[in-house]
Amino acid sequence: MLTDPKLKSQVDQLWDKLWSGGLTNPLDAIEQLSYLLFLKRLDDQENARQKQAERRGQPYTPRLPAEMRWSYWSRLTPAQAALDHLKTKVFPEFRSLSTDGESSFARYMQAAECKINKPSLLVEACNLIDQMHISQQNQDVQGDLYEYLLSFLQSAGRNGQFRTPRHIIRLKVQMVDPKPLERIGDLAAGTAGFPVNAYQHILAQHTSPDILEYDAEGEPHNLVGDLLTPLEMEHLKTEALRGYDNDSGMTMLRIGSMNLMLHGIDAPRFYYMDTLGKAFDETAEYDVILMNPPFKGAIDKDDINPTLPSTTTKTELLFLHLILRALGMGGRCAVIVPDGVLFGSSNAHKTIRQKIIEENRLDGVVSMPGGVFKPYAGVSIAILLFTKGAQTGDEVWFYDMAADGFSLDDERQPVAANDIPDILACWQHRHDPAFTAARTARLCDLKAQVAPLKAQRLQMQGEIHRLTFESVIAPDGDETVAAALAQDKARLAELEAQIAPLQAKIDQLSRQFWVKKTDIQANGYDLSASRYRQVEQDAAFYEQPQTTLNRLLELERITTQEIAELQAMTAVGCVQH
Template identity: 40%
Template sequence: MSLINSNPQIASKINDLWNKFWSGGISNPLTAIEQITYLLFMKKYDENDLEELSKAEFTGDLYTSKFKGTFFATKQDEENNQNGIDKQDLRWSNFKRLPADDMLQHVQRYVFPFIKTLDTDESPFVKHMANAVFIIPKPSLLLEAVKSIDDIFDLMEQDATQNGQDFQDIQGDVYEMLLSEIASAGKNGQFRTPRHIIKLLAELVNPKLGQRIADPACGTGGFLLGAYQYMVTQLDKEKDKQQPDEDGFIRSSRSALLTEDVKGILGSSLQGYDIDQTMVRLGLMNLMMHGIESPQIDYKDTLSKSYFETSEYDVVLANPPFTGNVDKGDIHEELSLKTTKTELLFIERIYNMLKMGGTAGIVIPQGVLFGSGKAFVDARKLMIEKSELKAVVTIPSGAFKPYAGVSTAILIFTKGGETENVWFYDMESDGYTLDDKRAKLKDKEGNNDYGDLQDIITNYKTRDPKQENDRKAKHFFVSKKEIKDEGYDLSFSRYKEEVFEEIVYEKPDLILEKLLGKFDANGEVIEKGLEQEISEGLNELKELF
């Protein structure tokens, strides 16, 4: 990941934070990440509010602070108007100055109950935070964690100023670094899609303001956040003045410049689901920390009988889990593929979620492209016969390391369209080394190497099946008829024409002559051979010692 390579100080601070939790008695990585996220959330919420206040002061706009008024920890206290506390005392910037024992009591009794109420009563955030528990057991651990988080934020500020990197992006890196710990601790790593792959998918699918966007297995909300940041950037008139990030993408975090109406439309158009309660909470807080005030992420198994949304969404972006099978009895009867494999069922679920004319951009394991079982073929038929399958982009197998070594691909299809030609692209590099370190590649001048990312976007946007189609190249078109004839196979290698270089070898007698030398009829040497030259050279060396 970029940050570990570019700022080892931040990486070591994060490792320190982990170690503090570990030695402080919280050894389950998922519990630790959840507790750390609560603290990050408290810090970020305070910062965001102070930023909005100073902006309103500068522009003369009206802004009501989230920390204005009195907070009551229970409904009973509120009714009796007793034990209230000034919300200003709930700010991170205020409570962090308390002595350790007082701070732990204060956070447990007031700050944590306060953050659980930060949206409307019927919102997913309040619903899923209701049974969240703050379980940092020792005052010393809380004190150290608060100090560590402050230090990390200071280093992030420094990094943003020095390297001109966007502060929001650095926060994303830090959060991803924390999340990566869950994956490396053996928890399924399907929720963590590298951020440059998310950005690539958003560029290819091109979600627009006013469209409804979903992720049926959203984990910590990476794709929803990716779509949000992409749309914010499209709405930013100043985006052309920005420098591209290390992967060549322009992303604006100037969401503060958007009107409240536009912010509301953007926030309410994103919908996520996940089957892990912790992931739902992490996803909700992740989106809130990035400026989405009332995020919509819910706890639901979208493959099960309890999920009913059909033809609801304009865009679906997803990297659904491909970790085996689901219980046959739980699968929604609307899903007709005869399989229990999640990677296939999610293709049909996503197809059903889309409105007519809606587009999906999904990451799938490459086995889906060529699996010969009936369900595999039927899943591909769904995208080719009932949709317009626009693109198949294969991703190199190291792209998801160190969390997973599986080879993956991106599929882009529009429901109800007509497939005529499918555009294939073989991504050979994503701009990072393909080993566990995933170090950023540089060109000869020391600039960031984007790999194939920007080339994919340029060629996808300008693709034209009428132009010359070179099957020896990195990308080309294949007609629907040919794909059908090949049993709906979508693997790149099936259609690529290999280039064989003809190597002309010298005749054996010439090779022997070069080795042994040339002799005349009397056996005299006309021309020394390689063997003789080596022997003479060795003898000369011998004489030197």
């Protein structure tokens, strides 16, 4: 979370200028900003190396030609000269830039295209980036700045792949809990949110508590990883994280690489690859896989890797098979899938669910409501957590999430309701008998508290039902019944206000549940939470049939009487006429 209001304001200004300057596609805007940030980063690194050599009294050989450096071309005047130099000198030079020991971003810059066409826009953007003093910010702030930029991706979903909300990424990472020397992969990495957060999680777990600081959202900062050994730190920064994306335009690869770089991974291992295709042959390569694979449409059968089943072309199913192939024995996975994967009735759907349960260990299922991925899509999704090669126990852990801390509409505004802390607590203590016993006792206590209130509510509903009828048949001008009805409705509202918080706690406590493996098998390996979760329905008020009939008869009597009175009045009027 970017907490510095000045930096946030500068990023907002930069975004507005790009937008008004014609870069209205969010992906294009972030890509162009990534180029500028990279060029500024190269110049800052060159300055740092030069100063270090001067302090040591050593000769300095520049790595970058002078005309490539930000400090040279960004100060050219007039503005048109700076833009011309950027387009004709700097960008073409990247085609010959050596990438030895450099990042994947430098590699993908070789095909970069400058889409900034207004000289004034370039100057304004460069000035704002200079004012941010990015190289002087700590690693947390640099990463948060880029994450804030990525939050502008509001409508850039493509082929079913869109940016996973950061709090959902963090939930998955915390549940899988990657370790320092593990190999962590994302086979459809997009903006590299999962590798970045896995990296941050490991640093946070290995930073002294007195160093850590937390922001308003509970995110840790000052992630120095001082408790990691030199070997662990070296592995984490160079070998631990690997990502792939098949964006042939390289936009996602550049954005993802920059995201990793600004979070502290100087040379990201982020590659262009169709991981479902024939060229990708990694097997038993990872200890942890964290993914939100694209799940829209299908892939051409001829393009599918022969190690994957030929019985389906649905990408959401093929990626599950791929994950099982790419994980090493004992490797762990948290993957987002559309609800259809949980209950689909085709042989392909049942086969992969059976494979996960019978040949591996299904550790848990978190069902999430539709709206979590809005404004991109309103589809309901779930997180599958499993371990390769282990054995599924007699029961499988489920959690039926109802709220994630944000409204489930296109606005996605913060709200109080949030099941994520409870999900993490339940997951971490799912095998703790004391935790389960305390939770069960709390549930029983809440039910005991709410039971008499619900009984009063039921009685009050009956009374309101009666008074509503009596208000209909009350003589004109008689306000006694109406006053009593209004009073009872006010009392009912007070009762509802007392019941609501207790019921909310009861609902949340019942969102965690266990399902027997035999029940899952008997239901065709259906993994949808709604099939198994038992929800107690409140008693609803229904009037006694005889009472309803008596009231209908009374209405008929009154109606007949009033019709007779009208007829009499009509008859009198006719005689007088």
